[in-house]
Amino acid sequence: EQIEKGGYEHFMLKEIHEQPKAIRDTYRGRLLSDEAIIKMAGVEDNMKTFLNANRIIIIACGTSWHAGLVAEYIFEEFARIPVEVEYASEFRYRNPVINENDVVIAISQSGETADTLAAIKLAKSRGAFVFGVCNVVGSSIARETHAGAYTHAGPEIGVASTKAFTTQITVLTLIALRLARAKGTMSSSDFRLYLRELELIPQKVEQLLNVDDHVKDIARQYLLSPNCLYLGRGYNFPVALEGALKLKEISYIHAEGYPAAEMKHGPIALIDDRMPVIVIATSKGHYEKVVSNIQEIKSRKGKIIAVVTQGDTAVKEIADHVIEIPESEEAFSPLLTTIPLQLLSYHIAVMRNCNVDQPRNLAKSVTVE
Ligand code: G6P
Numbered sequence: 001e002q003i004e005k006g007g008y009e010h011f012m013l014k015e016i017h018e019q020p021k022a023i024r025d026t027y028r029g030r031l032l033s034d035e036a037i038i039k040m041a042g043v044e045d046n047m048k049t050f051l052n053a054n055r056i057i058i059i060a061c062g063t064s065w066h067a068g069l070v071a072e073y074i075f076e077e078f079a080r081i082p083v084e085v086e087y088a089s090e091f092r093y094r095n096p097v098i099n100e101n102d103v104v105i106a107i108s109q110s111g112e113t114a115d116t117l118a119a120i121k122l123a124k125s126r127g128a129f130v131f132g133v134c135n136v137v138g139s140s141i142a143r144e145t146h147a148g149a150y151t152h153a154g155p156e157i158g159v160a161s162t163k164a165f166t167t168q169i170t171v172l173t174l175i176a177l178r179l180a181r182a183k184g185t186m187s188s189s190d191f192r193l194y195l196r197e198l199e200l201i202p203q204k205v206e207q208l209l210n211v212d213d214h215v216k217d218i219a220r221q222y223l224l225s226p227n228c229l230y231l232g233r234g235y236n237f238p239v240a241l242e243g244a245l246k247l248k249e250i251s252y253i254h255a256e257g258y259p260a261a262e263m264k265h266g267p268i269a270l271i272d273d274r275m276p277v278i279v280i281a282t283s284k285g286h287y288e289k290v291v292s293n294i295q296e297i298k299s300r301k302g303k304i305i306a307v308v309t310q311g312d313t314a315v316k317e318i319a320d321h322v323i324e325i326p327e328s329e330e331a332f333s334p335l336l337t338t339i340p341l342q343l344l345s346y347h348i349a350v351m352r353n354c355n356v357d358q359p360r361n362l363a364k365s366v367t368v369e
Contacts, residue, residue, distance in 0.1 A: 022167050046147050062113075068105070070238045070334045072084075072085050111135070124146075216343075226253065229270065230341070231290075233259060234330070305320065308324055
């Protein structure tokens with residue numbers, strides 16, 4: 001096992017550090033920036049179905065569901081196709097309105113999650129076309145779907161999903177970009193720009209992993225907090241949910257993710273000088289609005305850990321801690337903002353002596369309903 005961990009203390013840390021390679025492996029051979037094309041057989045072969053779809057319904061569980069939420073923003077922005085994101089377990093039990101004009105995208109790292117598999121069968125029985133995004137080759141979901149695209153994350157051993165999440169977002173982004181070109185909802189110059197930007201993400205993640213020591217220092221100061229709030233907006237709202245999930249999964253600290261603007265409808269009541277609030281405030285993501293949320297937290301003495309874009313000045317003046325991420329297109333920022341949140345959960349869990357790779361009561365793949 002020590003050999004498999006490749007010198008890292010835990011699989012989770014190894015998998016966090018594997019993300020630059022995993023993301024690159026996922027778009028390799030599919031993203032051809034010189035020719036300005038995206039090649040994905042599963043999409044190409046079914047292009048008509050995708051283009052004629054009334055809507056896309058994404059079904060998944062856990063972290064994969066969060067990747068689906070990021071994809072919702074990306075598909076709607078790039079390809080202008082309406083998207084709904086569903087928990088597989090809710091979708092399958094509520095007699096959903098779905099037919100042959102719907103395209104379902106099922107996302108699953110393991111390809112074995114029982115609820116997701118059952119939801120796929122239901123969608124198929126109502127005539128929908130089902131496309132799978134799985135990591136494990138030949139898994140049940142990969143076999144049950146009509147077509148699909150694998151993430152090439154490599155084996156993920158840590159129960160808390162890390163590289164599976166960022167590679168799912170990568171594949172879904174490629175699909176959205178391909179459909180955007182086919183539909184003509186994105187200009188060829190923007191398309192080229194996004195392809196080049198996406199190719200820069202692995203090196204930006206690499207650079208970002210250097211924040212590890214800084215994040216560790218922050219972790220040390222909050223490891224005894226009983227609660228934690230995560231806020232984000234737009235593309236980074238799902239990242240706030242994922243950050244909170246990571247923390248509760250492995251450190252057993254109660255954490256909630258919220259859209260930043262919804263704070264005033266509830267969570268603000270919880271803020272006092274013992275409440276750490278992690279806020280994602282990227283420069284292109286409704287920045288002024290998020291800054292005013294940060295001010296509201298500050299005036300209630302909440303402790304602010306802000307994830308900002310390099311060069312930020314306004315948030316730095318107010319926040320207790322800032323973690324800088326390299327600049328990117330806002331649509332791709334979840335691939336960056338999520339990294340320090342993974343590291344923060346990891347370090348807090350290690351300092352609390354928790355079993356990081358195999359947290360209590362959780363399974364890597366949930367094959368029961
Ligand atoms: C379990 C795992 C999570 C995962 C979820 C969905 O809860 O612990 O890490 O996100 O299942 O799994 P899947 O394999 O379908 O992505």
